Every structure is written in C-alpha cells, then in structure tokens.
Amino acid sequence: MSDPGDLSDLENDPLPEDQIGLLAGLCTTRAIRRYTDERVPAAALRAMLFAATRAPSGSNRQPFRFVVLTDGPKAREAKQLMASSAQAVWSDKRARDGYDSGSGADSNSPKTRMARSMEHFVAHFADAPVLILPSLVRYRPPHPGEGASIYPACQNLLLAARALGYGGVFTGMHHMVEDELKRLLRIPDEVFIAGTITVGRPAGGHGPVRRRPLSELVFAEEWDAPAVWAVDPPGTAFTSAGPPRKTGL
Numbered sequence: 001m002s003d004p005g006d007l008s009d010l011e012n013d014p015l016p017e018d019q020i021g022l023l024a025g026l027c028t029t030r031a032i033r034r035y036t037d038e039r040v041p042a043a044a045l046r047a048m049l050f051a052a053t054r055a056p057s058g059s060n061r062q063p064f065r066f067v068v069l070t071d072g073p074k075a076r077e078a079k080q081l082m083a084s085s086a087q088a089v090w091s092d093k094r095a096r097d098g099y100d101s102g103s104g105a106d107s108n109s110p111k112t113r114m115a116r117s118m119e120h121f122v123a124h125f126a127d128a129p130v131l132i133l134p135s136l137v138r139y140r141p142p143h144p145g146e147g148a149s150i151y152p153a154c155q156n157l158l159l160a161a162r163a164l165g166y167g168g169v170f171t172g173m174h175h176m177v178e179d180e181l182k183r184l185l186r187i188p189d190e191v192f193i194a195g196t197i198t199v200g201r202p203a204g205g206h207g208p209v210r211r212r213p214l215s216e217l218v219f220a221e222e223w224d225a226p227a228v229w230a231v232d233p234p235g236t237a238f239t240s241a242g243p244p245r246k247t248g249l
C-alpha cells in the first residue's frame with residue numbers, strides 16, 4: 001500500500017471531491033498508458049475501488065473481486081510477469097494489425113500515436129504505480145454474458161480515477177502469464193481474471209476521445225436507419241481507427 005499515513009482515519013472519511021462533472025468525465029475518459037512515478041494514495045485507491053464495487057451485476061450477485069497490486073514483493077513480481085506478457089502481446093499485435101504500414105507510416109497519424117503510446121506502456125509496464133486484476137468468481141460454467149457482471153465495474157474504476165485526476169487503461173495482456181499470476185497471487189482456479197487495469201497520475205497531456213461519428217454508431221427504429229437527433233456536439237474529434245471492418249458493418 002502507499003503511505004501508511006493515508007490509512008489513519010479512512011473509515012471516518014467521506015470520498016474525495018470530484019474534479020470533473022459526471023457527464024464531462026465520462027465523455028473525456030481515455031486510455032492512459034503513461035504515468036508519473038507518484039504513488040496513488042490509499043484514499044484515492046479506496047474511492048476508485050468503492051466506485052468499482054458500486055457497479056451493477058446480474059441479480060446483484062457481485063461476483064467481481066479486485067486484486068490491487070502496488071509495491072509489495074508480490075506486486076513487484078506480478079508487475080514483472082505482466083510486463084513480459086505485455087511486451088509479447090504488443091509485438092504480436094503490432095505485426096498482426098499493421099501498425100507499421102498504411103497510416104502507420106505517417107508519424108502523426110492516430111495509429112502511429114497509438115503505437116508510440118503502446119511502446120512506452122509495455123516498456124514501462126512494471127513501473128505502473130498500481131496494477132489491478134479485476135476478477136470474476138464464477139458460479140456456473142463460462143457463459144457468454146458473464147462479462148457483463150465485471151466490465152461495468154472496470155469502467156466505474158477508470159471513471160473514478162478520472163474524477164480524481166488519475167488515469168488508467170484496461171488491457172487483456174495477461175493471458176500469456178495467467179497461470180503464473182494465479183499461482184503467485186493464490187487466485188483460485190474457478191476465478192476468471194477478466195483483464196488488467198493499470199492506474200497512476202497521467203504523465204504529459206493527452207488529446208480528446210476520438211470515435212466514429214454518432215450517426216455511424218446509432219440507428220433509430222431499425223438497423224442502419226438514421227436517428228435525426230444523433231448529432232455530435234461541437235468540438236467532437238473523430239477516428240475510424242482499429243483493424244478494418246467487415247464489409248457492411
């Protein structure tokens with residue numbers, strides 16, 4: 001955990017004040033992959049995890065659990081394991097998704113910026129101030145809908161980080177070391193590690209959230225039929241980044 005002084009009176013402390021309104025915060029929360037080396041205080045971690053655990057889940061079963069790794073010996077070992085997995089996953093993705101071809105050759109394209117951010121992220125993964133493993137305790141065999149009982153909690157956590165001036169990113173980069181992580185952290189077999197979330201104080205600036213225009217993503221009444229009210233607000237930034245879409249989708 002961070003500075004033990006943080007822990008003195010948490011049970012009598014309310015959550016810290018938001019630094020941004022709810023709607024503005026959730027429209028501007030980005031994947032943050034570069035952090036300063038500032039520790040995340042216990043009061044902030046507590047607020048993020050409290051927000052995460054307020055998320056909905058099927059029948060309110062609350063199958064989500066969060067292993068929070070900061071700077072203890074196991075945390076350091078887990079971060080190193082994750083760093084090696086992240087390096088391998090990114091190298092593979094870089095080649096597979098053509099990050100060095102097409103607009104990847106333009107040094108200022110969103111694709112190139114993403115590749116730079118990923119390079120830095122995986123090279124410094126072990127230094128992330130906080131690594132969280134959001135996990136799902138299964139009560140039935142793997143089911144296509146089960147993620148809906150853990151991923152809202154992950155997004156709540158990231159939004160709470162944003163509310164407090166921190167940032168983070170959800171990743172699926174743990175797969176190659178999942179078994180080792182489970183052994184190291186004594187995570188039971190029936191528990192599904194749903195991803196990883198790194199959190200810290202953002203280093204440097206980061207641009208706006210970019211998505212496809214609302215009109216491409218929202219239909220009214222039937223598939224592909226325009227919704228006249230689906231108009232992006234002024235100042236919206238756009239991208240169609242990502243691997244090529246299948247025709248017609």
Ligand SMILES: Cc1cc2nc3c(=O)[nH]c(=O)nc-3n(C[C@H](O)[C@H](O)[C@H](O)COP(=O)(O)O)c2cc1C
Pocket residue numbers: 029030031032033118121169170171172173209210
């Ligand atoms: C299901 C899911 C998986 C993701 N996996 C990774 C990942 O493995 N590595 C990573 O760096 N970012 C990962 N991300 C973050 C996305 O790349 C990021 O949210 C997306 O590119 C949009 O960027 P923005 O949030 O900065 O607008 C993932 C996000 C989601 C929701």
